[in-house]
Structure formats: C-alpha cells, structure tokens
Amino acid sequence: MPAHAAPADTKGSEKTGQAIARRVMSCANPNAAFQALDPAEKEAYGEASKIVSTETKVSAPRNTATGAPGDTTMAKALNNAGVGSTVPQWYSGCWAMQNSAAGKSIVGITLVKYGQTTSVCVGSGRVTSVSVYNVWHEIIAPGWDLANGFPTKNTFNAGREGRGRAQWKFQLNVAGYPLQNPSPCLQLRLNANGYNYKSSTSCNLS
Structure with missing residues (x-):
C-alpha cells in the first residue's frame, strides 16, 4: 500500500x-x-501576526464656542430644555473629536495603530462645515506596512450632523506574498447640538 x-x-x-x-x-x-x-x-x-481584533478609543470633544461639548452645564441645559436633537438657535461654534484604533493579533499583540479627528462648525443649529484632519498611523509589528495611496479621508454634511471618515489599507507581507490586506475605517458623526456624537468603524457615510 x-x-x-x-x-x-x-x-x-x-x-x-x-x-x-x-x-x-x-x-x-x-x-x-x-x-x-x-x-x-x-x-x-x-x-x-494577522489582525483578528480591533480596539477603538474616542477622545473628549473640544470646542471654540461658549459651553464646550461634553461640558455638564451645557449638557444639563439642553437636557432640561428637552431639546433632544433639536438645536437651540443660540448655539454656534466649532467642535471636534478624535477616535483611534489598534489592530491586535490572536495573542493580543498590538500590530498597527491609527486614528483621525473630525470637526464640525455650527451656525443657527445647522452644521456649516465638516473636516477630517490629524489622520495618522503607526506600524508596530514587523511585516506590516501601509499601501500606496492611503489613508484617504471623506466628509458628509447631513445638516443635523457632520460625518467624517478616514480609511487605511494595511498589508502583512513576511514571506514574499501578502498574508492579509485589511482596509479599516474610522468614522465620527458630530451633532449640531455640540455634544452628541457617534464613533464607529463603518466605512459608510450615508
């Protein structure tokens, strides 16, 4: 046999x-x-050394207007007024938040880190502009790199909120061929009320 x-x-x-x-x-x-x-x-x-999990973090917001986002005085005033997503006419200013992520291996080793900041400016209760900046990445583990042409960034003004997204494309190549090509996104949606937000890893701005 x-x-x-x-x-x-x-x-x-x-x-x-x-x-x-x-x-x-x-x-x-x-x-x-x-x-x-x-x-x-x-x-x-x-x-x-493949990415099998992602840990995300989000910073405290910052603001150029009176009553910074996240400030308990402003939050209480809005909540007490029962405004919810309705923005008082007196609110105006610009505020920003940053989110970041770390791609981790099966044994919990951090392989890559990346992040972005989204800011919105508000006038008369509506978002007037959205921008994405401070887009960064850090390669920590050998074999990992960033693909040419990345990261990219995009914005969308929905009126009631501004949406900012950055996308990276990482490559793991240790033996002459790619083992993994993840293309993660980080997105922030900042409300025109100056303090509500949503942080996600979605690439969809709509």
Whole structure:
C-alpha cells in the first residue's frame, strides 16, 4: 500500500508561530529580530501576526464656542430644555473629536495603530462645515506596512450632523506574498447640538 504523509500538526504550528511572535515583539529591536528568523519561522510568525481584533478609543470633544461639548452645564441645559436633537438657535461654534484604533493579533499583540479627528462648525443649529484632519498611523509589528495611496479621508454634511471618515489599507507581507490586506475605517458623526456624537468603524457615510 502507498505510504501516506502524516497530517500536519496545525495546532502545533499555531503555537510555534505565537511563541515566535511573542519572542520577536519582546526584543528591544523587533525588526532586527524578525530579519534574523529563517523562512519557516517567518511564515509561522506571519500566520500568528494577522489582525483578528480591533480596539477603538474616542477622545473628549473640544470646542471654540461658549459651553464646550461634553461640558455638564451645557449638557444639563439642553437636557432640561428637552431639546433632544433639536438645536437651540443660540448655539454656534466649532467642535471636534478624535477616535483611534489598534489592530491586535490572536495573542493580543498590538500590530498597527491609527486614528483621525473630525470637526464640525455650527451656525443657527445647522452644521456649516465638516473636516477630517490629524489622520495618522503607526506600524508596530514587523511585516506590516501601509499601501500606496492611503489613508484617504471623506466628509458628509447631513445638516443635523457632520460625518467624517478616514480609511487605511494595511498589508502583512513576511514571506514574499501578502498574508492579509485589511482596509479599516474610522468614522465620527458630530451633532449640531455640540455634544452628541457617534464613533464607529463603518466605512459608510450615508
């Protein structure tokens, strides 16, 4: 009877890759440690260095008008007036928020970080302008890079709120071919009332 190859020890390979990834990232110079790996170790490292989860954070808003967004005095005044999404005519100004994210591996290693700031200006209870700025990224783990032409940024003025989005395209390449090509987005929707907002990872501005 013909001999059959033994089944690959997938779980063993995964554990080996995870151990290699931990070892590389614990070094003072992870890039040098990665370059010192042999081809098989690099491949195992790559499989253990894919983004499997994302952690997001959002900052406190900032404002150029009297009564900064997030300020309890303004929030209480609006809530006590029962305005909800209706904006009082006296409110005007500009405010901004920032959200950021970290892509993490199966063992919780942070691989990449990225973020953006969206600001809106408001007049007579309507958003008059929206802008996205301070778009940034940080490559932490060896093998990861940012694709050409990225990040991109877009805005949408819905009147009652301003929407800002930034999108990145990261690439994981450790063995001469791409292992992963995630294209994450970060979006902020800032209300014309000066303090309501929504942070998300949606790429859809509509």
